[in-house]
Amino acid sequence: MTSEATRTPGGFDELPHLISLMTGDEKHSPAANSTLDALWVLYDRVLKVGPATVDAPDRDRFLLSKGHGPMAYYAVLAAKGFFPVELLPSFGSYDSPLGHHPDRLLVPGAEIGSGSLGHGLPLAVGTALGLRAQGLHAPAVWVLIGDAEFDEGSNHEAVAFAGAYGLERLHAVVIDNSSATHGWNGGIAARFAGEGWSTATVDGRDHEELYRAYTAPHPGRPHVVVARTEPKFG
Amino acid sequence: MTTQEFTMRDQFALTTAELLDQDPRTALVLADIGAAQFPEAASAHPDRVVNVGIREQLLIGVAGGLALTGMRPIAHTFASFLIERPFEQVKLDLNHQGVGAVLVSAAGSYDWPAGGRTHMAPGDVALLDTLPDWHVHVPGHPAEADLLLRHAVAAGDSLQYVRLSVQQNREARPIVPGRFLTVREGARGVVLAVGPMLDAVLEATETLDVTVLYAATVRPFDAAGLRAAIGGRADVVLVEPYLAGTSEREAHRALEQLPHRVLGLGVPVAEHRHYGSLPEHLAAYGLDAAHLHARIAAFLW
Numbered sequence: 001m002t003s004e005a006t007r008t009p010g011g012f013d014e015l016p017h018l019i020s021l022m023t024g025d026e027k028h029s030p031a032a033n034s035t036l037d038a039l040w041v042l043y044d045r046v047l048k049v050g051p052a053t054v055d056a057p058d059r060d061r062f063l064l065s066k067g068h069g070p071m072a073y074y075a076v077l078a079a080k081g082f083f084p085v086e087l088l089p090s091f092g093s094y095d096s097p098l099g100h101h102p103d104r105l106l107v108p109g110a111e112i113g114s115g116s117l118g119h120g121l122p123l124a125v126g127t128a129l130g131l132r133a134q135g136l137h138a139p140a141v142w143v144l145i146g147d148a149e150f151d152e153g154s155n156h157e158a159v160a161f162a163g164a165y166g167l168e169r170l171h172a173v174v175i176d177n178s179s180a181t182h183g184w185n186g187g188i189a190a191r192f193a194g195e196g197w198s199t200a201t202v203d204g205r206d207h208e209e210l211y212r213a214y215t216a217p218h219p220g221r222p223h224v225v226v227a228r229t230e231p232k233f234g
Numbered sequence: 235m236t237t238q239e240f241t242m243r244d245q246f247a248l249t250t251a252e253l254l255d256q257d258p259r260t261a262l263v264l265a266d267i268g269a270a271q272f273p274e275a276a277s278a279h280p281d282r283v284v285n286v287g288i289r290e291q292l293l294i295g296v297a298g299g300l301a302l303t304g305m306r307p308i309a310h311t312f313a314s315f316l317i318e319r320p321f322e323q324v325k326l327d328l329n330h331q332g333v334g335a336v337l338v339s340a341a342g343s344y345d346w347p348a349g350g351r352t353h354m355a356p357g358d359v360a361l362l363d364t365l366p367d368w369h370v371h372v373p374g375h376p377a378e379a380d381l382l383l384r385h386a387v388a389a390g391d392s393l394q395y396v397r398l399s400v401q402q403n404r405e406a407r408p409i410v411p412g413r414f415l416t417v418r419e420g421a422r423g424v425v426l427a428v429g430p431m432l433d434a435v436l437e438a439t440e441t442l443d444v445t446v447l448y449a450a451t452v453r454p455f456d457a458a459g460l461r462a463a464i465g466g467r468a469d470v471v472l473v474e475p476y477l478a479g480t481s482e483r484e485a486h487r488a489l490e491q492l493p494h495r496v497l498g499l500g501v502p503v504a505e506h507r508h509y510g511s512l513p514e515h516l517a518a519y520g521l522d523a524a525h526l527h528a529r530i531a532a533f534l535w
Contacts (some may be wrong), residue, residue, distance in 0.1 A: 057303075057304070103330075104331060104332070105332050111302070112302070112331060113326070113330050113331060116322065116326055118291075119295065119323070119326055119327055121295075122291060122292045122294075122295020122296060122298075122299070122323070122327065123295050123298050123299040123302065123327055123331070124299060125292065125295065125296055125299060126295055126296035126297060126298055126299015126300045126301075126302070126303075126307075127299040127300075127302050127303055128299070129261075129281070129284055129296060129299065129300060130261070130299060130300040130301075130302065130303030130304070130305045131303050132281055133261060133281035133282050133300075133305065134258075134303065134304070134305070136303075153291070154291040154292065154295065154323075157286070157289035157291050157292040158289075158292055158295065160287075160289075161286050161287060161289060161292055164287075
């Protein structure tokens, strides 16, 4: 939440410690860290959702599509009070709600279960349509995907449709750490722009740049922020 | 099988338009196929009738997203593109997210024989059997389709599949969703006819002393209904308008306390590389009345 009254005590500097409480996911740890800044700025300054409003019909929705490497996500949710920090060391264990891919039925604050790539953006399109059909025009729908995840064709179905439909309340963040095997000749933003989206490409480590890109007006169009980070940051 | 003018898909258009008018929770999602049937509903409810174009992964993803916001999505296209092509979306965007939807298919098995294999999905019900919590309805008449669609949409946030076909029975039966209906009683076994197979089964068994049960809902399987129909002989023939043997496991489970035999008839798993007409395909699959009579009689006598 943006207001001081609802801000929880955890800060950005606390996140590395929170991440260190989770172990056993070495394979995914670079991906986890590439999302950290983008996630933090969203939850700290942009999204109108908090622990008290996880079921509110008019909350903003954040859908983590790139479910690989969810440690940064869990750390941010814990820092913002969606669940106790004490849960973090249970990461990946049998009775833990915190798996190596998130499950919305287990993780307080998680809007979707993800892991298989290419499901978040289509679900976000449906979520934006559902809010609009119910006259809920204020909530924003955000979805985070990765540049390699963008290989999945289901994303392209969603990007083309959302652009043509002018789904203004839909927002995507693409974490681009150059991990797509064949790259994206001409850049990822061009794929969205070609379908009528508003786009911004920023340094995915620069909080002010992220914030400005997140909050840029985009009347009548969905909006994508391509957050570039160092390749496969460890 | 008769070829009435009015099809289950015609009924689907009427019923769905009415449900959209009545219930603001409902939303219809299409992927071009069927879109021409909903011009008035689309203009009356532009936010709740969504055609995503020829994008079936998105079709199911959008249904899942709508349900996440509390709506009751109805998604429709041919079974090949509703269940088979986006099967992982069915598994993850619906089941795994813990949300419900009503999926309504057409052209499941052999509705368009001249269209060939690309437009046939006889394995749709068997695929859904690999996922939990699906309710599967196979109406045999437009009036049954109407009743089952209303039931499916009204059934909370559950997962419902309604399988429409051009093949239909001459008359609608007084079905109760989820329950098998006894159409004829006999002593030498039970023949369970699913949806549009009923007329052929009745014709095939006219001279046989068997009980004929009718199923317009196959999942959950009405095990109690089957057990109640068993007389002295626990011999059961299943006649299904999709992959042969799809409900065999359910029948075995229903009868696990009894010595019993089950014969599963339906569409063979082998690809049938012929075009032509629906009657030609039913005959080739052994699902016309003459073949059914011979196969049922050979099994029960």
